[in-house]
Amino acid sequence: MAKQKKQPRPKAETPKGFRDYFGHEVTERQEMLNRIAEVYRRYGFDALESSGVETVEALGKFLPDVDRPNEGVFAWQEDDDKTWLALRYDLTAPLARVYAQHRNDLPTPYRRYAMGPVWRNEKPGPGRFRQFYQCDADTVGAPNVAADAEICGMLADALETVGIPRGDYIIRVNNRKVLNGIIESVAELQKQMTFPEGLSERGQREFETLRTRLIASTDNVMRTLDKFDKIGDRGVRELLGTGRKDASGAFIDGLGLPEYVADGFLAFLHAKGETNEVTLQRLREVVRYSQEGLQGVNELEEIATLLARQGYGPEQIIIDPSVVRGLGYYTGPVFEAELTFEILDEKGRPRQFGSVAGGGRYDDLVKRFTGQEVPATGISIGVDRLLAALRAKGRVGGTAQGPVLITVMDRDRMGDYQKMAAELRGAGIRAEVYLGNPKNFGNQLKYADKRDCPLAIIEGEDEKARGVVTVKDLVLGKALAEGMSHEEWKEQPAQEEIARGNLLAYVQEKLG
Structure with a gap:
């Protein structure tokens, strides 16, 4: 009788892209979550704990991975009914499902906060894990920008409550409608330049072709504008136009947009002034040919006014057109909280810590389930990044006292x-x-x-x-x-x- 081959012992190692958390790390995170939750409760938000698993259909569009597009979730198929299930990749998609499912039993507006792990099947890297914590707060069913302003003020309060004082953070606010307005404005400007006597039938076709092309390029435009901090004016102009060589010498194709289009987008990026009033004035000039764009500027002005009445100053929250990340997802105002102090990177070089929270208005998400537009706005705090920032400043860390x-x-x-x-x-x-x-x-x-x-x-x-x-x-x-x-x-x-x-x-x- 042949001798059975001995089964090798399993390796005691953490899967790639995941990590273990011990004692004081878990305690620090829980204490931070408790402090943030107390701020959310003071604002009248209720806790919600939804399932960590959703149907792939309910989750909707996967988060894109640079190397593997549309493979952003951990998913599997059930044996019995062949339904595809997946671990949630954020806390917002589950909220849309919960609200659509229970809307007859929930108040309107529905104000909820949620905290917990999310999972993303993306390529891991330094400081980038496949499981991490998020801490969200959202208002569903409130169409006015007072809800957006409230989210901004609440985010500022949460940051200060966990140990980030004024001067160490800034919340930047932008609006997707303003970016849409630039596209409309540059198209209208081109129409006036090319057809000063008015549009002929052929001119109308050419104008609509140009406008359609610009709208179709929106997502690519936003990805290009998002690189502004790294490649500057020239780099953005080249990528919007004929293309450019990157640091390695490889040529990157541009979007092939006309020069005047690049002028419009760069004017948008540089619209930030010394005060919110100056910024708003410049934005109105940039989008003057677009009703949607002007509506977006008016919304930003109302947000700034509401926050100023509550005592939030420009050292905490500002209007900043350079906030582009996330505009492809949001439908109106968008927010980003950035820590402004310096830390040392792995090579000992000083750098700013960067973003720890983001959010905005997303009025189309619940519509996937109900067929009707449901206004919603919210914020998501990256808990692990925020903890890393506090450790870098020496405000938490070390070892916890034992028993x-x-x-x-x-x-x-x-x-x-x-x-x-x-x-x-x-x-x-x-x-x-x-x-x-x-x-x-x-x-x-x-x-x-x-x-x-x-x-x-x-x-x-x-x-x-x-x-x-x-x-x-x-x-x-x-x-x-x-x-x-x-x-x-x-x-x-x-x-x-x-x-x-x-x-x-x-x-x-x-x-x-």
Whole structure:
């Protein structure tokens, strides 16, 4: 009989693009989520926890991956009914499904916040994982821009609540309608230049061809404008026109748009002035031939006015036409929160931290389910990026304090030790009894050190008979122990004998 081949052991490794989170990392994230949730609740938003799995049909358009378009989700097909299911890639698509499904039971407007992991089947990279946390707040059913202004103010409050003070962040606001207005305006301008006497039948056809071409190029235009910070005016102009060579020398085809079109889009990018009033004036000039564009500018003006009345100044929230990312998805105002302080990159070079939140108005998402347009606006905070920013500034991080450790000197007296732990826990103090092998007392102290325990409590037979316990201050002990002899260490104040009845009060005082 042939000998069965031994099955290899599985590798103990995290899948590519994922990572594990331990102790203080999980605690820091939860504390941040709690603070943000409290801000959302103050604004009247209710919590929603939707399924982590949705049908692919409900999720709709996959998030594009540069290397594998339309492969942005983790999906599988059910055996029985052949339905395709997928892990959610954000918290907004599930909201649209929830609202469409339960709209008769929900208030209008419906204001909800949601927090949790999302999954994207994209190529991982440094700091880019396939599972990460998002923290969203959305208003569904409110068509006026007061809802957009409220989201901006709430985002500012959330950032300051978690430890990002004024001066370390800026929320930039733009409007998709303004970009659409530029396309209409440059088409109208071309019509006036080419057909000053009015459109003939042939001229009308040529004009409509130009206008259709510009509208069809919208997504590509936005991707080009999004590169403005990296390639500047010349690079944007080249990509809108005939093309350009990148840093490697490879030629990138341009969109082939006329020069005057590039002029219009660059005027849009440079419209930001020293004040919101100047910016709005410049934008009105850029989109003067478009009713939709002017409507977008008016909406931005109303947002700025509403925020100013609530006390939010230009050091917190500004109108900025250079915010282009996301305009392909949103239908109206769009917001982006950027941290303005510098950090050091992996090579020790200073750079700004960048964006930690984004959002805007999306009035078409629920329509996929209902057939009717439902106005909606919201924001999504990248929790992991925000935590990374706070760690970079030293506002969170390091190791979390462990529990008070009750050592075991006599296995037969486990009930006494558990009673001590229960007293401390009843007062809200983290405490645990050592449950490893107590034979070697030194191992218990090593365990306490590894857990970053602040105190260790000892009660042997002698202490029990005298009605006392010994408390070791492990934090102070670490600071004092270097260079001390064992006898000197025993005499210093990092170890103290107290009455058993005073244990709780003593520990509370030591822990502050």
